[in-house]
């Protein structure tokens with residue numbers, strides 16, 4: 001007897017042709033993200049190229065009660081794209097049109113499969129840029145919206161949430177809505193745009209995004225600054241933020257992460273001690289003033305001087321090393337997988353959170369470099385999972401300890417990676433049962449048949 005999913009695949013062939021496929025290699029590629037959850041094969045993968053195709057496909061799946069898993073670049077870290085109940089994975093990575101760019105309004109409208117590098121290459125000649133920069137260039141802007149992503153620039157330019165003005169979304173039953181618009185503010189109705197930002201493919205499939213853009217700053221300069229202890233580095237961060245210096249980027253790497261980056265990215269002139277990477281944006285005079293103030297605070301906290309990277313090539317090398325930090329960690333112990341923790345706390349509690357995490361790592365006996373967007377109070381440890389039978393359990397135990405401390409300090413279990421499968425168990429503690437019940441009601445209202453990315457965000 002034919003299964004409902006087979007009927008959907010057959011019906012969808014009428015408008016997708018070969019772009020809906022049961023090819024084994026493509027199903028395997030779509031069975032996991034960059035995570036340690038158990039992969040599950042989707043029954044088929046569909047590569048949609050228009051909102052209309054996505055709408056037709058979702059309508060078919062809705063009618064047949066077939067699960068749908070939206071898929072962008074597949075770079076998420078918490079099992080977000082694993083099709084735990086099978087069904088059809090809808091891949092939007094071929095939707096790469098940049099439909100409109102307005103220099104005057106500093107905004108653009110793009111399809112959801114565009115990556116930030118594609119967009120920034122397109123924008124280069126108009127003097128604008130899109131600042132949200134997760135540590136991998138393979139993610140799509142639709143996926144970034146769905147995970148409420150951020151990156152090294154968030155301390156100055158905000159996360160994806162602050163940079164999305166509107167969306168086109170295909171709902172579970174195939175209806176298409178446009179949310180938000182092109183104005184900088186509006187006080188009409190519920191903020192549906194923000195509802196879909198961070199919804200992890202559980203409320204709708206995003207096909208188009210209206211983005212806010214920024215002017216390329218007149219001047220930029222980057223610097224590194226090394227410290228004898230992690231505490232000195234963290235206290236420098238807190239002081240810089242409390243004084244209100246508008247740093248564009250401020251990233252912390254502990255001595256283990258520095259050793260990894262020096263080896264992986266061939267960084268010269270730096271030692272394996274706790275280090276801050278800075279970037280300052282603005283006019284020539286503003287950049288100079290910000291940098292001098294930051295340097296004075298760092299020196300007060302035992303910093304061993306600033307090392308400037310003023311030309312674009314040197315700056316690029318530094319930030320590429322930061323973006324490659326995850327791969328540098330994995331290269332420390334070939335054959336080990338990595339679990340990236342993502343705790344975030346209020347700035348004033350950052351020292352307790354990071355120094356406590358350091359103690360937990362040491363007590364665990366595991367290798368877990370610390371690297372973080374500390375300007376936002378957010379830091380990661382990449383826990384290297386030993387290839388022994390109890391390796392994964394030990395790594396998860398360490399992750400739980402770091403999360404527990406962040407929650408106790410008034411923080412969150414995830415600053416930017418999202419919930420997926422891996423962080424579901426912490427949601428009730430973080431938000432409380434009533435707030436979680438409201439989230440469930442929203443899900444029920446928009447996806448009453450539970451077809452959109454089932455098994456994510458909520459435990460059951």
Ligand SMILES: Cc1cc2nc3c(=O)[nH]c(=O)nc-3n(C[C@H](O)[C@H](O)[C@H](O)COP(=O)(O)OP(=O)(O)OC[C@H]3O[C@@H](n4cnc5c(N)ncnc54)[C@H](O)[C@@H]3O)c2cc1C
Nearest residue numbers: 072073074075076135139140142143144146149150201206
């Ligand atoms: C090396 C490395 C570094 C990273 N660094 C960062 C970082 O600095 N900051 C950060 O925030 N994240 C980071 N990440 C995590 C990841 O890149 C982000 O979560 C990213 O936003 C995922 O985008 P994606 O296109 O790969 O989405 P996917 O992994 O394909 O999907 C992620 C989730 O979004 C849903 N989804 C995808 N596309 C759509 C759509 N069009 N409509 C609706 N739902 C959709 C999926 O169903 C899934 O739930 C990193 C990952 C790696 C591997």
